[in-house]
Amino acid sequence: MKNSSRRRVRPASIASLRRVHSHGGTNNQKQRSLSTGRIGFFALLFVALYWVKLGFGGSLSTSSKAANSLGSSAPRRNRAHLSYDAEEQVAKHKLLPEEAQIIRTARSLSPVTYDKVAMSFFVMYGRFLLPFYERRPDMKVLNIGLGCEEDISARLLRKLLPKANLWEAEERVTCVGSEIEGLHSLTGDQGDVQVLDSWIEKSGGMFDVIIDDGKRHHNCQVLTSFEKLWPQLTPGGLYFFEDLHLGKSDDHRSYSTPACDGSSFVFSDHIKNWLDDIIYQGGYNSKKWELHYVFCQAGGCAVAKEPPGTIYNKPPSPNQFDKKQMLPGEYHFVTTAETFDPVTDKVTTHSFFTMYGRFLLPYYQRKPRMKMLEIGLGCDMNYGPGASVSLWKNLFPSAELWEAEYDGECVEKAVKEGKLDGLNPLVGDQGNNATLDSWIEKSGGQFDVVIDDGGHHNCQIKASFDKLWPQLLPGGLYFIEDISGKSKPEHLIDCVWPILCTHDLHHSGQVEGL
Structure with a gap:
């Protein structure tokens, strides 16, 4: 050139x-190798690699490391996480302003919604939910998991998204009856297909944002909800999952449905399979889930649906x-x-x-x-x-x-x-x-x-x-x-220890892209 x-x-x-731009919104340890037998696992997406390199230090990096394996440990509830001063972290270039806004808002409530901060969920909500809201303030939101003890998640969302059309779903009928202005309630087990049908019928479906923070976090509940509600997510919409790291603990594998064996199914493993759909199909020739991107961090993931007009045949x-x-x-x-x-x-x-x-x-x-x-x-x-x-x-x-x-x-x-x-x-x-x-x-x-x-x-x-x-x-x-090109024969080269590359012809797609 x-x-x-x-x-x-x-x-x-x-x-x-x-x-x-009228339609836009606001926007430690070193890991020396990947724990995988083949390079195809580089489908971990750029954001997954980024968050391993957390630069916050202190308890936030500890929280990330603990949840990095999506193991069986319970979510950290240490209120020491809340000692972080949001403005100070922004000034030190540690947080984006939107991330700091989540922390400030959570801390302004009583009781404090400490799980959103302790589990670092301010990252995915600050980077994705708040910019989405600024672009579409009248968005329709379904939040599964009311936080019955104090309606804390509902009050946080109402404060962050004052103009949004909020629907809150909760399994425990006895704790529903919130006085929060503009809140619509739904009740029942999110793992029951008939319950989910009733939610869709009552609310009208077609949500812009869905947040799964259900009380029990059982793998089969999460899967059943996703498969039923994903078609109700509007193009370009966002689907958030919280506390996915709990899925590998025995306590969260006791729930089963006719279509899901909870003893052998882990939802976080299911998400790994989506990466191939994104990377190897790249937004065209991909009709199954119409995934735009997957962002995963400690304990949770944000999944975006393809925006309108981005499903191409070529x-x-x-x-x-x-x-x-x-x-x-x-x-x-x-x-x-x-x-x-x-x-x-x-x-x-x-x-x-x-x-x-x-x-x-x-x-x-x-x-x-x-x-x-x-x-x-x-x-x-x-x-x-x-x-x-x-x-x-x-x-x-x-x-x-x-x-x-x-x-x-x-x-x-x-x-x-x-x-x-x-x-x-x-x-x-x-x-x-x-x-x-x-x-x-x-x-x-x-x-x-x-x-x-x-x-x-x-x-x-x-x-x-x-x-x-x-x-x-x-x-x-x-x-x-260009990770999608890795399935081409010319890119599948046998390697020997210590590189640990293997010849894998599992994928045969010829397209490249996001």
């Missing part, structure tokens, strides 16, 4: 976009994505990318603007002098190298940018043509440990952000991750693109 072809624009701030062309459904960060990422020629495939054949707009841009706002490494200059692209380079320089003018590429001749040519001005180039095979060591030595390591858009071979990805993850700072982000 030639410099003369660039149409440079001054990047607008996310704050200014909130004013002009890869979308540029400008085909519906910008009306985007949050300000996503919109900013796409519209900035479209000012360059060529336009990076991050916003054309792929919808990577979702993860970059929702995570990378807010990260830069908190830390504009971040240090970022991208693997893959794009030397093998039909439009030539450097499309993403132009985008990064425009979006992150204060960042320290490093660009790694396998093709040394291509890098040398790009440097001579001025395409890498303002960037620091690295050369070599990302699957070679000696090369990776040289990259770390030359750059100094200690990155805030790593983006793997390199050779896309399974063992290259794993070798890079194993080396570079320890070089990612606490709170940092690690993105992996």
Whole structure:
């Protein structure tokens, strides 16, 4: 890509976009290897990798580590979690403002809704629920689990979402009868299909947001509710699950239904299967669940349904994505990318603007002098190298940018043509440990952000991750693109110990994308 072809624009701030973008809303230990026998488990999504690198410290990182295995331990109810000062954490770039808003609101209630803070659920609600509400304040919400003792979850939602149409479902009929203004109540066992049918009939169904925080958290209850209520979630809607880590404890495997054997079924394992539907189908040719993305953190997950107009029979062309459904960060990422020629495939054949707009841009706002490494200059692209380079320089003018590429001749040519001005180039095979060591030595390591858009071979990805993850700072982000290509035969390469890659032809999809 030639410099003369660039149409440079001054990047607008996310704050200014909130004013002009009428449909948008507000936006420690080092793990040295993945506990899996095959690299296909890199389907863990970029957000899962990010939250392992929690930078909060103290009790929050402890809570994350304890729930990371989705084991059998009970949720932490330690009120010491509430000693975190939300404003102080924002000032220290630890929390997003929306996350801090969840904490402040929870602490303003009496009694305090400490589980939303102790289990760090302010992360998924702050990053996803509040921006959704700002875009659609009259949204219809179903919350399963009233919190009967004090109606605490209902009161929290009403305070956070004052204009929303709130429905609260609770199994214990005796504790229903809330005086909360504008609250509609439903009663019965969420694991009973007939009960769920009655909920849909009484409420009219078609919810924008569903939150499963049912009292008992039995796996078969969660599954039955999801399978019945997911079709009632509007396109672009959000489905939240709380306390999923309880599913592996014996106490939560005693409940069964005619269609679900609670003794052998764990709902968190079910979620892992969804990743293939997202990654390998990428938003088109995927008709089963119409999943847009899955975000999982300690103890819970947020699942988004495909927005309207994003189910394609073939890869979308540029400008085909519906910008009306985007949050300000996503919109900013796409519209900035479209000012360059060529336009990076991050916003054309792929919808990577979702993860970059929702995570990378807010990260830069908190830390504009971040240090970022991208693997893959794009030397093998039909439009030539450097499309993403132009985008990064425009979006992150204060960042320290490093660009790694396998093709040394291509890098040398790009440097001579001025395409890498303002960037620091690295050369070599990302699957070679000696090369990776040289990259770390030359750059100094200690990155805030790593983006793997390199050779896309399974063992290259794993070798890079194993080396570079320890070089990612606490709170940092690690993105992996084009995971869907890993099912192609040319990417399924046998490897030997200690890389632990295996030849796996289980998947045969040929599409790439989110």
